[in-house]
Every structure is written in C-alpha cells, then in structure tokens.
Amino acid sequence: MRIKNHPILEFPQEEEIAFTFEGKSVKGNKGDTIASALSALGIMTLGHSIKRNRPRGFYCAIGNCASCNMIVNGVPNVRTCITSLEENMDVWRQKDKGVIK
C-alpha cells in the first residue's frame, strides 16, 4: 500500500515504471527499489528457501541479510531491497542457490 497522507513527509505522485514479476506486467514508481515496488503491490513472498521451500520476504531492507534475494534479468541473488527498479526489469522469485551464467 502506498502512503497518501502523512503529517511530516510528502510523497508526490511519481512517474510509473513498468516491469514484469513472474512473467506478469506490473508497475512500480520511480524511486522504488524492486522490493519496495513489490511490497506496494501487496506481494510479500519474494522467494523460497532452498531446502524446505518456505516462503521468504524481505527482513532488513538495507542490504544486510539476503532475505530478499531474487532473480533479476536472469541474474540470481540480487538483493532487491537495495536495487533500484528500472523500466522493463524481469523479476522472478528465487527457489535455489541460483545459477550464474
């Protein structure tokens, strides 16, 4: 959910950025990270754990914990909480250790 009214901060209407999540076209805002855009869309699960396939969301949001790792434009283990969202990014949930091509 995007914050509309805030007593101290202003969040002006930003330009939209189109990207794909699990193959579907979705939209985020300019200034978003991949993780903040997904959270605004109500998407909480960013990946699954390697052994038990448990859902994973972000935890620290500042690049410390790797809980938000996803596959972005084919590259695995991207910390989406500190990676700025860009037009046409292709974002997928990660379920394994990732394969570096």
Place this chain on the structure above:
Amino acid sequence: MIKKECIIIGGGPAGLCAATMALAAGCEVLLVERSSKLGGQLTKQTHKFFGSKNQYAKWRGFDIAEKLISEIIDHPKLTVLLNTTVVGLYKDQVITVLSGQKYTRYQGESLLVATGASEKFLAFENNDLPGVYGAGAIQTLMNIYGVLPGKNVVMIGSGNIGLIVSYQLIQAGAFVSTIVEAAPFIGGYKVHASKLVRLGTKILTSTTVKRAIGKDHVEAVEIISLDENFKEVPDSSRIIPCDALCVSVGLSPMHHLLSMIGALTKYIPELGGFVPLINDHFQTSLPPVFAVGDCVGIEEASAAMMEGFLGGLYMSEFLNKKHPNHDELIEKYEKELFLLRDGPYGKKIKAGLKKMEDANQYVE
C-alpha cells in the same frame, strides 16, 4: 588498482562527519556507500531528535543528514561512490567494491570503517514468514519509499526504536495494536510510550512472542507472559491478529569487514556484541585502519557524529595532514562526546568503553 589517500566505508552520520574533517584537513577522500543515498539511518528518521545538550537536538534526522551532505558534496577532493558495496577488505588497506555486476579494487593510505549496525533477530517459531520485518526495514519502506508494509502491526521490543517506529507507523496510517516487551519495564523514553498509549496501543511488559501464525505470510501472533525468571507463565497464551510483526530487539555492530583483515575484536555486551578494539584515536589494532560510529558500539547519531569528526581528525593527523585547528577541534568534540554520555543513558556505554580500555591495555 586505484589509489586514494583516505577511504571511508559507509556514508551515515559517522562516515559523513569523518569525511568533513578529513577534507577540511586537506586530504583526498573516497566515500563508498551501499545504498542510493548518503545519510545512513538518518535519512529515514522523521522524528525530532532527542540527544541531550547536542547542537542537533530537536532537528529531524533527515534534515541533519541533508545538512551534513550539503556541506561536503561539492568539495573538489571528495569522490562519492553510491550503490556500491564494499565486499572485501585486505591487508594494506585494499578494498574490493561491487557496483552492479562489476568489482573494482581501491587502495587507501588509510581507511576508516563506518558501516553502522545491523538489526538483531529473535528466535521463535515461524520467524521466517514474510511479514516478520525488522523495525528499521519498516522505517525504510515507509519513510523513504512511501510504502506501508502492514496495516495492523504488532511490535516486539519497547526500546526507543520500537516506540519511535510504532509512532511512525501510526503517522503513516497503520494500526499498532500491541507492543510486547520481555523485560518487566518499558525500555525507551516515557514520553514516547505515553504518546502511543494515548493513541490506543497496548504496551505489554513481561510478555514475549511464542510463534508467528500463518501459511504464506503472517496472519497472527501467539504471545505469552513471562515470570521474573523469564519463564513462560502457564495458560498465559493469547493470539493477536496482525499482518506484520515488527522485530525491534536491538542492533549489533557491523564489524565483519574488519574481521577479514584480522583486526582484534572483543565481545562487549554494553556496546552491542562483538566490536573491533579501538584506541582513543579510533584506530583499530591495524593502525592505518580507523573505525567510528555504530560499528564500534551501538549508541546514537549524535555520538556517531562526534566520533566521526574525531576519527576524521585523527586519521588526517596519521597521514601527516593535521587540521590547522586540530587540538581545538579535538577538545571540542571530545567534550561534546563526554557530555552526551554523562546522562543516565550513558552509563551502559561508559561501562562498555571501560572494558574496551582494559582490553587495549592487555593488547599492548
């Protein structure tokens, strides 16, 4: 390999203030920051700062960051790398940085680490469910990106961070039904706690979380009461619905880069856990390497800034580029640091620093 005079890792208040002094002393500075903005924790702090007799008390955190940045950003001797993480530290002050997919190496004549802290985690059943977030993470999402990750939140921990983030959640439009605190008393300042109680938040002391409940994400939390030995009180379990469970149980210093080069560390709980040993010039056990701010002990931004100024001054002196007003400035910032730690909340820090001092004697 690219050579630089001073390399500063981390652009929070500590790193920014160190850069300010090193630049003023005539050094060339490379400042490396992982996120897309400088300012560290300050950029997401919308509240007016406490911090006693300090010049920045009553300022909002992000305004302080803005001021510190604007004072140095156009300096010709400053190079700032944003979206760049230092991933390796080697002897001879060599760092490897990762920016996008690219690794680059730099070498500094001296190096200052100001990487801040990371949030502690808590062990309970289902603590890995999406919807269990660090307090700082929630703050980052709401105050920087304008995204509210939950509407009905339960907060774990009643220290100042837990209280402040709860208040900021309410300002952003969420409901914070409950704050649970394992200790028998509220950890943070009473003013913050009373404000929350007036807004309808229940603060339950001697209470903790037993498990998060939900399939794909948090839907509720089971809480229990604790006796004076922190043991579960029988039949005290309750279930509270929520869509986000926010963990605010303290911070631990990020000293890990320093461990890569074998800088000595010590476990000092008063300072937040393992910390690098530093002397009174903020030098680690490897002299060209300095460390300041939360990464050498969890304190406050005001203290991190004073340490940054001091660290920057000492580092310049180390490089034979002593600031023209070195002695005066050292005295000024040492005094402010002393005043900051003089209150009742400074007791713990002072006890921790005493342990650091003792450990240093042992090393020598």
